[in-house]
Every structure is written in C-alpha cells, then in structure tokens.
Amino acid sequence: MLRTPNQNAEDEEPASPPAEQLTVWPKALRLAKELRPPLTMLGIFLRETNPGERLTTSQCLVLSQLSGADSLPMSELAAADNKVLSTMTELVGRLVAAGYVTKDNGVEDRRQVRVSITDSGRTALAATLLLRTELLASRIDGLTGTEQSALEAALPALWKLAAIDPTIWPRVVRQPLPRRRTGKTLRANEPSGSEVAPSAGRKESRKIQTQAVRGRESR
Known part of the structure; x- marks a missing residue:
C-alpha cells in the first residue's frame, strides 16, 4: 500500500502473517482479533x-x-x-x-x-x-x-x-532482560550485546559483529 504525503507509518494496515502461519493457527488469529479490542479497552479503563x-x-x-x-x-x-x-x-x-x-x-x-x-x-x-x-x-x-x-x-x-501463575500471585516470575549496551549506536541488523553469549568477552563480541557486517556487505 502506497503512503500519501500526509500519512504516518502508524496509519498503515499491519502486514498479514505469512500464508504458512495462517494455515497453522487460523483459529488463534481469529480469537486474537476478537479479544484484542475488549481486552485493550478494559486495560485502559482499569x-x-x-x-x-x-x-x-x-x-x-x-x-x-x-x-x-x-x-x-x-x-x-x-x-x-x-x-x-x-x-x-x-x-x-x-x-x-x-x-x-x-x-x-x-x-x-x-x-x-x-x-x-x-x-x-x-x-x-x-x-x-x-x-x-x-x-x-x-x-x-x-x-x-x-x-x-x-x-x-x-x-x-x-x-x-497473561502468562501469570495464579497460585503465586501477586508475584510474577520472569527471566531478567539483558542489560543495554551504552556508548555505541548499533547499525541495523548488527547483533546487540544481548545476542552475544554471556561468557563471550569483548574481543569475541567485536569479532561476531565484524563478521555480521562483512556478511551483509558481501550480499
């Protein structure tokens, strides 16, 4: 769909999932579309x-x-x-x-x-x-x-x-998010620190990032 000069990206219709996904979970997709509006409005109300x-x-x-x-x-x-x-x-x-x-x-x-x-x-x-x-x-x-x-x-x-265990509520147990890297702006598609194994040192991290950049340049 072409974007008019005054149209924002947010106004575009979301792209449909690949056909192979639709054949796997059409019922889940239908339910999600039906559930999203009332759940969203109830959340705002609360x-x-x-x-x-x-x-x-x-x-x-x-x-x-x-x-x-x-x-x-x-x-x-x-x-x-x-x-x-x-x-x-x-x-x-x-x-x-x-x-x-x-x-x-x-x-x-x-x-x-x-x-x-x-x-x-x-x-x-x-x-x-x-x-x-x-x-x-x-x-x-x-x-x-x-x-x-x-x-x-x-x-x-x-x-x-909601991915919540009612038996331990109000506790919510999730895995911690990786720490954000600071002092550097990552290029598009460049692996972030969270994509590098925790045991890898800085040298190994730079090596992985260099390989990713070279791979893109060779395409």
Missing part, C-alpha cells in the same frame, strides 16, 4: 481508575510484588515488569520519594539493592485495587447469569494467556 494519588500501571505492579514479600531485589522487580534494571531503578526512586517503598542493601550481598513496601505504599495500593475491583464488579454485575458463568469458566485460560 489503568485510568485511581483514587486520589494516581499510581501508574508499573507502580502498581511493583507495589503488588512487594506486598507479598518482606523485600525483593531490584533485579526481580525489573524482570517481573519486563524492564531493564536502569528503568526500574528510576521507577523505584520515584516510589521512594513518594514514601511508598524503601531501599536497603542486601544482608548476604551488600552490593544487592533490595526494596520493601511501606505502610503508606500498602495503603495506596489497597485503595487503588479496591476501587478498580469495585468498578469492574459493577460491569460484571451488568452481565447475565449465563455470561457471568462463561466469564468464570474462562478464568484459567485468561491467567494462562
């Missing part, structure tokens, strides 16, 4: 529901994680929210300034930064979750009995779809 002091989605997730533990390492909080450590450090810093969490060095490893929720943080989180739950309940109450039963039956699938 995120915009805040009593008094506004908590962002990421702030709520951090406080929820901490509400189920005495303290957690900064790295685990970052992994749970799919954020790099530097971004989570800034987010936690704002929560510290608001009085919702505290930071301390680990007991066994003094280099480790551990975060704990304060009483003020628990109060702010509880108020936000209570309001969101009540408003969502009012919408569910507007469904028929059959619709409510269907929604209840879908709960296990929704937990699985």
Whole structure:
C-alpha cells in the first residue's frame, strides 16, 4: 500500500502473517482479533481508575510484588515488569520519594539493592485495587447469569494467556532482560550485546559483529 504525503507509518494496515502461519493457527488469529479490542479497552479503563494519588500501571505492579514479600531485589522487580534494571531503578526512586517503598542493601550481598513496601505504599495500593475491583464488579454485575458463568469458566485460560501463575500471585516470575549496551549506536541488523553469549568477552563480541557486517556487505 502506497503512503500519501500526509500519512504516518502508524496509519498503515499491519502486514498479514505469512500464508504458512495462517494455515497453522487460523483459529488463534481469529480469537486474537476478537479479544484484542475488549481486552485493550478494559486495560485502559482499569489503568485510568485511581483514587486520589494516581499510581501508574508499573507502580502498581511493583507495589503488588512487594506486598507479598518482606523485600525483593531490584533485579526481580525489573524482570517481573519486563524492564531493564536502569528503568526500574528510576521507577523505584520515584516510589521512594513518594514514601511508598524503601531501599536497603542486601544482608548476604551488600552490593544487592533490595526494596520493601511501606505502610503508606500498602495503603495506596489497597485503595487503588479496591476501587478498580469495585468498578469492574459493577460491569460484571451488568452481565447475565449465563455470561457471568462463561466469564468464570474462562478464568484459567485468561491467567494462562497473561502468562501469570495464579497460585503465586501477586508475584510474577520472569527471566531478567539483558542489560543495554551504552556508548555505541548499533547499525541495523548488527547483533546487540544481548545476542552475544554471556561468557563471550569483548574481543569475541567485536569479532561476531565484524563478521555480521562483512556478511551483509558481501550480499
């Protein structure tokens, strides 16, 4: 599809998946198209529901994680929210300034930064979750009995779809994201530090990147 001079890239229709993919999971693609709009709008509705002091989605997730533990390492909080450590450090810093969490060095490893929720943080989180739950309940109450039963039956699938284990919630366990490389702008298609094996040294990393560049130039 050609782009008009005043048309942004965001306005373009997304490219259709390859034909071979469509033959493998046509039902999943159809369900995804049907689920995306209501799930997106429900997410927006819940995120915009805040009593008094506004908590962002990421702030709520951090406080929820901490509400189920005495303290957690900064790295685990970052992994749970799919954020790099530097971004989570800034987010936690704002929560510290608001009085919702505290930071301390680990007991066994003094280099480790551990975060704990304060009483003020628990109060702010509880108020936000209570309001969101009540408003969502009012919408569910507007469904028929059959619709409510269907929604209840879908709960296990929704937990699985969100990749969350309900037995350990509010904890969310994910693998940490690789650290971002700084001080260098990567060329297109050039391997980033996350694509290099953790055990490889800088010399090996440069060697892999040089080979990738030469491979592109020879095409």
